[in-house]
Amino acid sequence: MSNQREQVNQIDQSFSAYVKRQFKKNKRALYSLYLVIFLGLVAIFADFIANDKPLICKYKGSTMMPIFKSYAVSAGLANWPEDLQNISWNELDYDWAIFPPVPYLPTNQDMINGHYIGPTGDQKWDKRKWLNSKRDETAVGPQKLPTRYWHWLGTDQLGRDVLSGMIHATRIAFLVGFISMGLASIIGIFVGALAGYFGDERLKISRGRMFMNILGLFFAFFYGFSQRSYILGDALEVSIGSFLTQVLVCFVIFFLVLALFNLIAYALKLVPWFKDKIAVPMDMIVSRVIEVMVSVPILFLLITVVALVPPHIFWVMLVIGLVSWTGMARLIRAELLKVRSLEYIEAAHAMGFSEWRTMFKHAIPNALSPVFIAIAFGVAGAILTEATLSFLGIGVSADTITWGKLLNMSRQHPLAWWLAIFPGFAIFILVTAFNLIGEGLSDALDPRLKN
Amino acid sequence: MFKYILKRVLIFIPTLIIITLGTFVLSLNAPGDPVDLLLNQSGGSDSKSTDRLATEEVYVKKRAELGLDKPTFYFALSDAATSDTLHLVPKQVYRENLARLTNQYGNWPQISKNYLAKRKFDLALYDVEKNDQNAGALIKLKDYSASLLTSYKETKMDVLHGNIQKLIDGDSSLASMRPLMNEVTSSYDNMKSTSSKWKTWVPSFKWYGTDNQYHHWITEVFKGNLGTSYMDGRPVITKLKEGIFWTMLMSILAMIITYIIAIPLGIYSAVNKGGTFDKISTTILFMLYSLPSFWIATLMVVFLTGGDYLDWFPTYGVGDTSKPLDVAYHLVLPLICWTYASFAYLSRQMRTGMLTVIGQDFIRTAKAKGLAQKVVVMKHALRNALLPIITLFASVFPRAIGGSVILEVIFNLPGMGNLSFNAILARDYPIVFIVFMFSAILTLVGYLVADVLYAVVDPRISYNK
Numbered sequence A: 001m002s003n004q005r006e007q008v009n010q011i012d013q014s015f016s017a018y019v020k021r022q023f024k025k026n027k028r029a030l031y032s033l034y035l036v037i038f039l040g041l042v043a044i045f046a047d048f049i050a051n052d053k054p055l056i057c058k059y060k061g062s063t064m065m066p067i068f069k070s071y072a073v074s075a076g077l078a079n080w081p082e083d084l085q086n087i088s089w090n091e092l093d094y095d096w097a098i099f100p101p102v103p104y105l106p107t108n109q110d111m112i113n114g115h116y117i118g119p120t121g122d123q124k125w126d127k128r129k130w131l132n133s134k135r136d137e138t139a140v141g142p143q144k145l146p147t148r149y150w151h152w153l154g155t156d157q158l159g160r161d162v163l164s165g166m167i168h169a170t171r172i173a174f175l176v177g178f179i180s181m182g183l184a185s186i187i188g189i190f191v192g193a194l195a196g197y198f199g200d201e202r203l204k205i206s207r208g209r210m211f212m213n214i215l216g217l218f219f220a221f222f223y224g225f226s227q228r229s230y231i232l233g234d235a236l237e238v239s240i241g242s243f244l245t246q247v248l249v250c251f252v253i254f255f256l257v258l259a260l261f262n263l264i265a266y267a268l269k270l271v272p273w274f275k276d277k278i279a280v281p282m283d284m285i286v287s288r289v290i291e292v293m294v295s296v297p298i299l300f301l302l303i304t305v306v307a308l309v310p311p312h313i314f315w316v317m318l319v320i321g322l323v324s325w326t327g328m329a330r331l332i333r334a335e336l337l338k339v340r341s342l343e344y345i346e347a348a349h350a351m352g353f354s355e356w357r358t359m360f361k362h363a364i365p366n367a368l369s370p371v372f373i374a375i376a377f378g379v380a381g382a383i384l385t386e387a388t389l390s391f392l393g394i395g396v397s398a399d400t401i402t403w404g405k406l407l408n409m410s411r412q413h414p415l416a417w418w419l420a421i422f423p424g425f426a427i428f429i430l431v432t433a434f435n436l437i438g439e440g441l442s443d444a445l446d447p448r449l450k451n
Numbered sequence B: 001m002f003k004y005i006l007k008r009v010l011i012f013i014p015t016l017i018i019i020t021l022g023t024f025v026l027s028l029n030a031p032g033d034p035v036d037l038l039l040n041q042s043g044g045s046d047s048k049s050t051d052r053l054a055t056e057e058v059y060v061k062k063r064a065e066l067g068l069d070k071p072t073f074y075f076a077l078s079d080a081a082t083s084d085t086l087h088l089v090p091k092q093v094y095r096e097n098l099a100r101l102t103n104q105y106g107n108w109p110q111i112s113k114n115y116l117a118k119r120k121f122d123l124a125l126y127d128v129e130k131n132d133q134n135a136g137a138l139i140k141l142k143d144y145s146a147s148l149l150t151s152y153k154e155t156k157m158d159v160l161h162g163n164i165q166k167l168i169d170g171d172s173s174l175a176s177m178r179p180l181m182n183e184v185t186s187s188y189d190n191m192k193s194t195s196s197k198w199k200t201w202v203p204s205f206k207w208y209g210t211d212n213q214y215h216h217w218i219t220e221v222f223k224g225n226l227g228t229s230y231m232d233g234r235p236v237i238t239k240l241k242e243g244i245f246w247t248m249l250m251s252i253l254a255m256i257i258t259y260i261i262a263i264p265l266g267i268y269s270a271v272n273k274g275g276t277f278d279k280i281s282t283t284i285l286f287m288l289y290s291l292p293s294f295w296i297a298t299l300m301v302v303f304l305t306g307g308d309y310l311d312w313f314p315t316y317g318v319g320d321t322s323k324p325l326d327v328a329y330h331l332v333l334p335l336i337c338w339t340y341a342s343f344a345y346l347s348r349q350m351r352t353g354m355l356t357v358i359g360q361d362f363i364r365t366a367k368a369k370g371l372a373q374k375v376v377v378m379k380h381a382l383r384n385a386l387l388p389i390i391t392l393f394a395s396v397f398p399r400a401i402g403g404s405v406i407l408e409v410i411f412n413l414p415g416m417g418n419l420s421f422n423a424i425l426a427r428d429y430p431i432v433f434i435v436f437m438f439s440a441i442l443t444l445v446g447y448l449v450a451d452v453l454y455a456v457v458d459p460r461i462s463y464n465k
Helices: A002-010 A015-025 A027-044 A066-074 A162-198 A207-224 A226-238 A240-268 A282-295 A298-306 A313-323 A326-339 A343-350 A355-366 A369-391 A403-412 A417-445 B002-029 B034-039 B049-066 B092-105 B108-125 B135-149 B154-169 B177-193 B197-201 B213-222 B236-271 B276-290 B293-304 B324-358 B361-368 B373-403 B405-411 B416-425 B429-457
Strands: A056-059 A062-064 A096-098 A204-206 A277-279 B075-079 B203-207
Touching (some): A015 A027, A027 A162, A027 A417, A162 A282, A162 A313, A162 A326, A207 A226, A207 B203, A226 A240, A282 A326, A298 A369, A313 A369, A326 A355, A369 A403, A369 B293, A417 B293, B002 B213, B049 B108, B092 B135, B092 B177, B092 B197, B213 B429, B236 B276, B236 B416, B236 B429, B293 B324, B293 B405, B324 B373, B373 B429
Antiparallel strands (some): A056 A062
C-alpha cells in the first residue's frame, strides 16, 4: 500500500513538470531543442573551434594558450609580446602545437586561395612565401593544400574560410535572437501588462499627478536626452560600451526629474481640485501605440532606422528588439484582460496589496505561458530578420561575417555554389529548430490541444 | 455596423498623423544633406569667391525651392541658447557646427559674429592673387579655414588659429588677409570669454506657426500633391503607380495560386487525418513554411538562371512589358518564391481549422443523419472552416508591400518593395513618407476589412454594442 503511494508521488504533479513531460513526447521539438543546444555550444565555443591561433602550444621554449591570451589582450589585461604582433599564426615555428579543428578566423585572408575556391577546388599553399624556418625556397610553385588546412566549405573572394565564417556567425545569430527577443519580451510584457491589467479604468491617479507627470515628461526628456545628445553622440564614437553607460545616465536623469515632479504633485494635492482622481486610459494609449507600430511594415522600419546608425550588429539587435515587441504585448494584454477579473486577483486586492504588486507578482506570472511560445517563435523571427538585413547589406559592419552576408556573396559570384547552399541551410536549420520548439511548447503548454 | 466602421476610421486619423510625425522625425535625423544629394556639387579649390558664392546661391535657391529653409515643425522644444535663425544658414555642415558651438558656449550673438568673420575670411582666401611663392600656403590656408568652419573643439580651433596666423604672417602677399584674420581671432576670443553655458540648461519653447516644413508637406499631400523624388526629380505619384502595379500584380497572382492550392490540400489532409498523404504533406508543408524565401530565391537565381549551371529562366527584371508572354516568363521564379511560403501557411491553417470543425457536435449530427461524407465535408464543415481563411485574405495587401522587399530586390522587380528600399537607402524622403503612409493605410484598412468580413460571415459576431 505504502509502496503504491510512493509510486504516485514519484510523478511530479507540478505544472512545469507536466509541461516538461508533454514536451518530451514531441520528438521533433525535442530533437530541435538538442540541435539548438548543440549550435548554442558551437556559438559559445566558436573561438576554440575555428581560430588561427593554437589552443595550446610551445613556442620558443615557453608553453602558452594563445586563444585564452587573446581574450586577456582584448580585455586590456595583457599584451602580445613584440614577436607575436601582426604575425600569421599558422606559419610559426612551434615546438609543438594543438590547433582548433578549423585553423582559420573568419577574417583571415588566404591570399593564394582567394577569388572563390570551392570545397573541391584547387586549394594551394605556397611555402616559398613563408616567413620562418619551414620556408621552402626550392619548392616548385604552389603545392596542394594539406588536409589539415583544407577549406572544407571553400573560400570567398578575399580567400576567407567560409566554414570558419559560418561557425562564428552562429554566435551572431544566437546573440541577435536572444538579445533582441529579450528586449522585445521585457518591453512587450511590461506594456502589454499595463494595458491588459489596468484597462481603461483601473489606473487612477490624482489630477495633480497627471498634470505634473505630463509636464515632467517634457522636462525629463529635455534634461535626460535632448540636453545630452552631444554627449551621447561623442560617446558613440568612442565605443558602444561608453555609449550604453551614457544612455544609462540619461535614464537616471530622466527618472530623477520625473520623480521630482511627482514630489511637487504631492504638494499640489493640497488643492482639492488637483486631489480628485481620474482614470488613465492605459489600454487605449497602448492600443494606439501598437496600432501605429504594426501599420508600418517592420522591415521598412528596420531598414530606415538601421540606415541612420553606424553599421554594427549591436544596433541591429537593439532595433529589432525595439520594433518587435508588439506581438508580445498583444498576447499579454489579451491574457491579462481575462486574468484581471479572476477571483484570486480580487482576493489580492482585498488583502490590501497595491495594484502594482498584484500585477507583477500575481497577474503576470499567470499569463506567461503564451509568452514562452511567442519567445521561441520570436527568436526564429529575429534570426530571420537579421539574416534578411545582412543579406540586403544593411546593418553589420564590413568585418563581421553573418550567414545572410555569406549568402549574399553568392549573388555576386553565382559559380560559388557553396556560398549559396551552406549559409542558407544554416539559417533554415536554426530558424526551423526554433519554430519546432515553439510548436512543441504550444502543444505542451495548452492542455486543450492534447488529444 | 456603419457606426462601428465610422468609429474605426475616425480613430485611424490620429494614428496616421503619428506615423507621418514619426517618419518626419526619422528624416530629420538622417545624416547627409538632401540638397547636396540633389545638386551633387562640390566647390573646386581654384574657383573665385564669386563662383563659390554662386554655387552657394544655387544651393540656397534649391533649398528654398524644396522648402527646407523653413523651420521643421510648428514648434520646437530646445534651450534658451539655441538660435531661432540657425535654419537660415546655408550648408548643413555649418549648421551642425554652429549648433554644436551654441551648445558649448551658449552665446548666439557672439557665435554668429564669429561665424560671419570666418566666412568672410574663407571667401577672401579665394580672391588672393596666386603667385609661385604663396601657392603652397594658400592651399594649406584654404584647408585650415574650411576645417575651422566645421570644428568645435577648443584645442583644435586654437591650433587652427595658430597655423593660419603663422602662414599669413610669414607671407607679404597675404597681407590683405591680416585684418580679416584679426577679426576672426577677436570674435573667437570674445565668444570664449562671454560664454553663457547656463543658457543651455534653460528649456525654451519656440512657436513657429504654420510656415514650417511639416505643415507645407502635409497640406500638399492632402491636396493630392505628393511631391517629387529627390533622386531623379520625378513626381512621387508616378513612381508609386509603377511600383504598386507590379507589387499588386504579383500579390494578386500569388494569392490566387495560394488559395487554389491551399484550400483543397488542407481539406484533403484534414479529412484523411493520419493517412500517408496527410503525414507527408504536413512534413513537406512545414519544411516549405520554414524555408527562408530569400534563400530559395537566391538558390533559384544561382542555379536556374544565368547559365552558370542551368539557363532556364531570365535572372532579372520583368522583361519587355509590351509582350505579356515575356513578362510571364520573367515572373515564374518570383511567383514561386512569393507563393510557396504562404500556401504552406494557409494549408496548415486550413487543416487545423477543418480538424477543429470536424470534431464538433453538429458534424457528428450531420453524419448521424446519414448524409454522405462529401456533403458533410463540403457543405457543413467547409463553410465554418473557411472563416479564419477569409480573414487572412485581408491581411494579404498590407503584407504585400512589406514582405516583398527582399524578393523584389533579388529579382530586381520594379515594385513597391524595391522602390522603397532604394528610397530609404538614398534618403529619398518624399518617397519614404508616402510609402509609409500608404502601407499604414493599407494595413489599417486590411484590419478593418478583416473585422467586417468576420462579422459578415459569422452572424454570432456583432459590433453594434
